[in-house]
């Protein structure tokens with residue numbers, strides 16, 4: 551007999567030993583099997599109808615070899631807010647800067663230089679509007695996430711590029727040090743790197759944001 555699993559308040563539960571007293575025989579059980587998928591289907595239909603009027607855009611991410619490595623969707627979430635969902639694969643483990651850049655051109659042959667500056671409606675430097683929470687890639691090379699941002703509406707970013715950078719974004723938090731091999735607070739080297747990419751390094755994945763609804 552397999553050892554049971556003890557949970558507070560639930561007594562002892564076993565993975566193998568069923569309780570014949572709780573399984574109804576015959577038709578009621580079959581009806582339950584039919585009702586469950588129907589309930590799921592109705593929820594999905596309701597979600598589809600509820601979201602039918604919202605602007606939706608999608609970007610397929612490619613890497614520097616042109617291989618598809620993920621997808622990002624942008625859905626209008628009311629007012630000026632957007633819901634961003636992403637999934638990536640085949641990337642290096644760790645945090646990666648995740649940005650909207652102004653040009654919707656992903657030229658892998660030229661290391662995605664084609665994406666141009668960061669998107670910001672007021673042409674600020676950091677924090678710019680297209681600076682999003684970082685992508686966290688696990689040890690198996692995949693990552694996924696979802697967040698809400700009011701920095702842009704979906705229509706603002708359609709036709710632009712979403713970029714995953716090689717390294718983490720420092721969000722303008724420049725390390726303070728005074729040794730020669732460290733950044734100096736507000737020193738030209740620190741400011742230049744932070745302004746360019748949040749010190750996130752070059753793009754490693756890129757996708758053009760296209761409206762699909």
Ligand SMILES: [Cu+2]
Nearest residue numbers: 649668713747
């Ligand atoms: Cu960037």
